Amino acid sequence: MYRYPLTIPGPKSCASTDPASAGAFAVLLRACRCRLEPRADTNRNLFGFADGRRWVWNACVAWAAEAELATRSAGARRAPESAFSLACLSRLLDQWAAENPWLKRAPKQLLQQSLHDFIKARRAFLTGAVPRPPRFQKARDAIPTMRFPQHARLNQDAVFLPKLGWIKYRNSFNGGRGVPSGELRSATVKFEDGHWFVSLLLQQAKPAAAAAPLAALGIDYGVKNTLALSSRVVLQAPLMTDAEEYRILFLERRVVRCAADSNRRALAQRRLNRFRSRISRRIHDWRHKTTTTLSKNHGLIAVEALALQNMTASARGTVEAPGTNAARKAGLNRALLEPGFGIIRQQIAYKQATRGHAFIQVNPAHTSQTCPECGHIHADNRPDRDHFRCVCCGHADDADFAGARNVLRRAQLQSLQSLAELPETVLAAGHGRDCAPAAKAARAHRGSHPRTNPLLTPRGGSKGNPGPEGPGGCQNHQGETPFDPENPADMLVRAMVIADAAETSS
Numbered sequence: 066m067y068r069y070p071l072t073i074p075g076p077k078s079c080a081s082t083d084p085a086s087a088g089a090f091a092v093l094l095r096a097c098r099c100r101l102e103p104r105a106d107t108n109r110n111l112f113g114f115a116d117g118r119r120w121v122w123n124a125c126v127a128w129a130a131e132a133e134l135a136t137r138s139a140g141a142r143r144a145p146e147s148a149f150s151l152a153c154l155s156r157l158l159d160q161w162a163a164e165n166p167w168l169k170r171a172p173k174q175l176l177q178q179s180l181h182d183f184i185k186a187r188r189a190f191l192t193g194a195v196p197r198p199p200r201f202q203k204a205r206d207a208i209p210t211m212r213f214p215q216h217a218r219l220n221q222d223a224v225f226l227p228k229l230g231w232i233k234y235r236n237s238f239n240g241g242r243g244v245p246s247g248e249l250r251s252a253t254v255k256f257e258d259g260h261w262f263v264s265l266l267l268q269q270a271k272p273a274a275a276a277a278p279l280a281a282l283g284i285d286y287g288v289k290n291t292l293a294l295s296s297r298v299v300l301q302a303p304l305m306t307d308a309e310e311y312r313i314l315f316l317e318r319r320v321v322r323c324a325a326d327s328n329r330r331a332l333a334q335r336r337l338n339r340f341r342s343r344i345s346r347r348i349h350d351w352r353h354k355t356t357t358t359l360s361k362n363h364g365l366i367a368v369e370a371l372a373l374q375n376m377t378a379s380a381r382g383t384v385e386a387p388g389t390n391a392a393r394k395a396g397l398n399r400a401l402l403e404p405g406f407g408i409i410r411q412q413i414a415y416k417q418a419t420r421g422h423a424f425i426q427v428n429p430a431h432t433s434q435t436c437p438e439c440g441h442i443h444a445d446n447r448p449d450r451d452h453f454r455c456v457c458c459g460h461a462d463d464a465d466f467a468g469a470r471n472v473l474r475r476a477q478l479q480s481l482q483s484l485a486e487l488p489e490t491v492l493a494a495g496h497g498r499d500c501a502p503a504a505k506a507a508r509a510h511r512g513s514h515p516r517t518n519p520l521l522t523p524r525g526g527s528k529g530n531p532g533p534e535g536p537g538g539c540q541n542h543q544g545e546t547p548f549d550p551e552n553p554a555d556m557l558v559r560a561m562v563i564a565d566a567a568e569t570s571s
């Protein structure tokens with residue numbers, strides 16, 4: 066069973082102390098996906114309903130073609146829109162059902178959805194959103210899917226669907242012992258990889274913010290270590306093994322060696338798809354379990370705001386100006402995309418939101434080159450991919466852990482900054498009470514440094530770093546009292562020094 070976000074309510078970061086936004090979203094919609102285990106007769110009925118939906122869609126396409134033809138032979142340019150209104154199509158549906166009694170076996174709400182789908186697809190074509198008008202669906206290509214917006218019910222073992230009765234499902238809510246809380250709004254059934262799945266849309270009350278403060282966590286994404294945590298833990302995704310990669314190549318070869326459009330080819334393609342989706346389900350499962358555990362135990366989670374779409378752009382270039390190292394970049398792209406960092410980030414965001422915890426994305430610039438101890442930024446701080454050694458203070462660490470600590474520090478700075486921007490009255494009213502001294506320090510600092518903080522505003526073309534002799538680095542605070550990470554004000558001032566160093570370097 067998997068849960069996806071539909072609405073991510075409320076603010077995403079520590080800025081949730083803003084009283085205006087509190088309570089703006091009292092409910093939230095959650096979707097949970099479970100595998101169904103239908104009996105043989107229910108299985109037949111499900112396919113029958115899907116066939117009915119497809120039949121109605123195809124009838125609509127045929128009706129549209131006829132209408133267009135009739136209009137053109139009458140000399141007009143386009144059939145009147147009233148011919149495609151829901152009222153008109155509904156009347157046609159009644160007529161079709163009277164002529165084909167087998168259609169009446171399916172719930173009417175499912176068949177009406179085909180009409181809605183058709184109207185939507187046609188409108189998308191007319192407005193230019195899609196290049197082609199709705200076309201006939203072949204039985205072989207169509208994915209059997211149907212939505213039950215009404216009369217679906219749920220208990221611990223089974224889900225009730227109209228005209229199908231109770232269907233057993235694989236319950237993993239609360240380890241198979243519970244029923245998901247909330248009101249069931251709709252159930253969508255879909256056939257995928259040889260199994261039926263149901264997506265349940267649940268409306269839940271938004272939980273109150275966590276009472277006890279939980280630990281804060283910074284996360285560094287990586288190719289070698291999937292997730293490196295600032296708490297010095299490495300989490301590895303169960304990615305594709307070499308043997309699995311070899312098997313995929315083997316199955317792909319079998320597909321291309323079969324004659325096009327043959328049954329053998331369809332079978333080989335199904336085998337390949339099934340094998341691929343087994344691997345992706347395993348990674349998907351790991352992502353959900355990992356992000357749930359992290360979210361349960363951390364009041365604040367910070368990640369880098371990586372622009373994955375830009376980072377994974379192909380290096381192939383054009384025919385006139387071919388790119389260099391295209392194959393190597395393709396390998397890196399695969400490594401970056403395979404664990405699904407974008408999905409991990411999305412899952413952490415909504416899981417934190419549903420628990421009332423904080424989630425912050427920070428600017429990723431220089432997180433791998435900044436010293437987490439003294440804040441010195443230099444490319445030489447990374448002698449190789451796996452190690453970090455500060456050229457200023459000599460601090461040595463694993464490169465990924467240093468990155469995770471930097472991410473966490475930036476997030477804490479960011480949340481303190483958002484506190485500093487709150488008006489005095491809010492702080493006096495008790496919001497962000499614990500951070501009040503730090504917020505005061507932040508405001509004082511803002512007075513003396515009116516420039517915007519470069520770590521909070523992404524900037525383009527920042528490549529220069531201060532050398533050891535440059536104006537930045539740890540010279541700024543030599544001879545100061547020792548840094549106390551428990552003191553938010555101390556931490557803030559130190560972070561400001563890092564920010565200033567980054568700014569002077571750009």
Ligand SMILES: [Zn+2]
Nearest residue numbers: 436439455458
């Ligand atoms: Zn250092």
